[in-house]
Each structure stands twice: as C-alpha cells, then as structure tokens.
Amino acid sequence: MALAPHNTSQLEALHRDPALHESTYVHAVYDSIADHFSQTRYKPWPIIAAFLASLAPGSIGLDSGCGNGKYLPLDQGGKIMLVGLDRSLGLLAHAQWAGGKERHVVRGDVMNVCWRPGAFDFAISIATIHHLCTLERRRQAVQALLQAVSSSDGRVLIYVWATEQDELSKRIVPVDPEKAGEKVQDVFVPWKKAAVQRANGAGTETETETELHQRYYHLFTKDELGDLVREAAKCLGLHILQGEDSSESNGLRIVQEGWERSNWYIELLLTTAGA
C-alpha cells in the first residue's frame, strides 16, 4: 500500500492552520473509526512491554495519546498504574474499559500539561506524536511528557512511525519529487472501514460498502526523534547527560534509541543535579 504524499495545497493548508489539519485528518477520523479500530488488536511491541515490566511497584504513569487503551491493561497485575490521555472521546470510550476492567482516562491534548508538575513516575507516548503536523507542536508534545514526569527519576518512552518501513508493515513510503532520494514525510494513511451492510432487494444478500478515511502522519527520519528530544530538553533548560557525566545541572539521559518494526523509539531518564 503506497502512502499518499501531501500535495502543495494540502501542505499549505497544514502550515496555515495546523490545529485544523489535525482536527480534520486525525481527531475526526479516529472518532469515526473508533469502534472498528478497536476490533483490530495487536500485541504490544517487545520494547514497550519490557519497559512497563521494568518499572518499580507503585509507579504511576501517563499514557499520552492512549487511543483505545491497548497499553492500559499492562499494569503488571496492579503493581503499577497507567492514566490514559486522549483527545478522541470515541477512543476513550474503549480505553475506559480496556481489557475488560475499569481504567483511568482523561480527555485532553498531548501538547498540554494538565498535571501537577512531575506528578508521574513515567510516561509513554506510543504512535501519537507523528499525528502532530508541525515541528513546534511535536516539540511541545515532548516537552509536555518531560514536564509530566518526576525531574529526579522520571522515565519516558516515545514511539513514532518511521520513513523506514519493513515488509511486515505493507506500507510503501514514496520518494519526495522535490528532494532527490529522500522519502516524503507528511502523508495520508488510508483506513478502510468495511462497515455499512445493507440488505439487498429481498433482504437475503448483503452488500458491503467500504468507507475510506485518510489519517495524517508525519513520518520520522533517522535521528529526527533524537533531535526533537534534544530541542525539547533545551527549551526546558535540561542538559543531555552522557557517559559518567553527573554535572551540576538538571539533566536528561538517553537510555536507548533505535528502530523497531517500522517505528523509531527513544527511552529517556530525567535526573536532578547531584543525585
């Protein structure tokens, strides 16, 4: 499946009013495909499952952009707790009862901090930040994650879709005609919903109609997620700590980063000076 790049007028519209672009091509789409979307279940990526399993009992975390809440049940048998944040009420209705139990969910924007500063022990943001359509908005979303977790030992894990897709994803990212050899990054990803079933004539046969929805994605290139994190850290006055560096300033350590199953990921640890 080849992903459709934005044409010139769509790119213009995106930059003229990014919030409207997201409202049309992200929020409205998820609200209308929410029920169908939630029937498609996937196993959690191994690195996300391992991250959640490594948390200390009693940890409270934020799942920023929780969608249908597929990660909310991974609460390690009740030893940790996850609070799901999303903008789509349609998806939150599913997240509220994800895995057959009552979960903690809040309606809000991933770029805002509607929490006490540092209220959480950890935060995850899985397949969410790529739905924000300008660099500034993506940076704000990362800043909101860094502000939501404890500045002394908060942990953050971020996943976004990559321009580098493997054969399992079945998605083909076209080359940008404007930039030789580089792939397009602002794309529409179709969602086919075979939902409308109508009785045909005598009512014995059914006809299936396909509804097509286009979701906006910003695909990340190699190093783009790391650069975004560095910029967000800089805006918050956080130093990037390397090696044995335990300097006087408050900092952020990149614990691991890489590519897994068509996604770029990065794991972060906040530390306080002198700790």
Next chain:
Amino acid sequence: MVKLITHNLLCCHARGCNYPDNFPLTFKDVTQLEVREADYNAEFLQKMMPRLEWKALVDTAKELGDTSLPAEMPEGDAVDEEFLRRLHHVLLEVHVEEGAMYCPKCEHKYPILQGIPNMLLAEHEISR
C-alpha cells in the same frame, strides 16, 4: 469515573495558573457519585503513597462525604492493612460520574461527562 487517585494528579492549565495555586481542583455540581469495587493491591498502595498530595486527598474526600482518612499521612507501623483498605477505597473505588471540577484560582470549569473529565482548553486559554 474520575477517581480520587486521578484527581490528585490533575491541575488547571489555563493561562496565568501555576502550581500550587491551581491545585487541587474543586468538585462541584456532582450529580452522580458511584462506589464500585476495585482490585486491592497493598504493594502498589504502600509504594505510591509518597506520590500523593495528602492534604488535597483528605480534603477532597471530605467534600465528597468520606472522612475515613487521617489528617496526617501515616508512617511506619501505622500503615497497616486496615489503613490501606481505607486508602484503597477512597483512591480507587469512589467514582465521580457526572459533575465538574473547578480551578481554585481562576475558577475555570472542567466538566465530567460519563465519567470522563474534559481537560481540553481553547487555544487562547492555554498557558505555555
């Protein structure tokens, strides 16, 4: 299903509001309050206690009619099973289904509908 554990994390994020003046949000117009059993996990409760803003929790529980928690957060041996069961009930089993939360400073209203608190603000209302 705004439980008090979630409420204890939330803050007003309107322009001009800063911690701690914007915390805790005040419940008002609560038309539906439900108590539903939740799985009890002593280890989780014990270890997450330091994360809580204790006074905000006690005061908010009182406003909702529950006076079972002590004014000071217990320590050491006082953190026994009886106390943890009470804490579990207040944090995880009391649900505000319909109502609203108001900022104690700017009085911005965050409605709760079908158990989901709406923390969205219009672009011009947000503090950055």
